[in-house]
Amino acid sequence: MDCRQAGELTPWYVAGSLPEGEARDLVRHVAGCATCQDELVQAARLARELRRAFAGMPGASQGTWAKVAARAQGMPLARVDVGSFLLGLSVGLTATRTGVPVTGRLQILGREVPVFEVGTGGER
Amino acid sequence: MAQDGELVARVAQGDGNAFRELYGRFADRVFRYALTLLRNRHLAEEVVQETMVAVWQGAGSFAGRSQVSSWIFGIARNQAYRLLREEEKGERTANEPTCAPDPADVVEQEDRVRDAVAALPPGEREVVFLAFYEGLSYREIAGLLGIPEGTVKSRMYHAKRRLAEVLSPWTAGRQAS
Ligand SMILES: [Zn+2]
């Protein structure tokens, strides 16, 4: 393995998804190559920063579950609006930022429709 | 805790609780993936919707050949590109007059790393997201994107170099002398 090949594998190694055989070959090269050792340290740092950055991105907005749930039940999206009343349809919903736990309660013209009756949630 | 695959099997039986659980596990991840690809919150939100509805409808056809995450991100990817094409052709009609801004939208923090990722070519930032955030292997990503493994590796190679250049004064340690 040369440095170019090692450089291609390093990010996958630090991401934790490099197959075992390739990981072994990479480590063997890196053990004897100062340049690639630096690369590995830099890649590990970058990996950590990237994971932090992606995890810090916003998530789906709170109303999305209600829309998905309603569409899964075959209701037209145009009639779904969180917390408001349109054409006799209301969607009552409490949601956390992650969408778990979510309680969906759907009423059509005053009648409770079984949507997704949810227990306590929080089983993430 | 149920495996993703068990949840999908229950969703295929019409189990709404399993669906909500699956939604909880994937909605934010799909949103972030779509946002990474499209850099458009509004479209990313729609990708989540379309993807999860497709998951509900298609759970019965999920054969368990791939990981659930690969399957769901594959759907999300198709939806993202479809919405993007429609948006570019101006075919999209504003179908949600009730769309109110999420309070979280307003206070999006600046993030140097995220900006650097956003500046990468789309094919590279997608690979970076799937590899580092989702932990997919280059093989899985190649399958998902329908491109050769070598292409995935070289995208990653270039992305990593570019990110290191942009971020090196700040990630510290190594400076070009
Ligand atoms: Zn080397």
Ligand SMILES: [Zn+2]
């Ligand atoms: Zn909107």
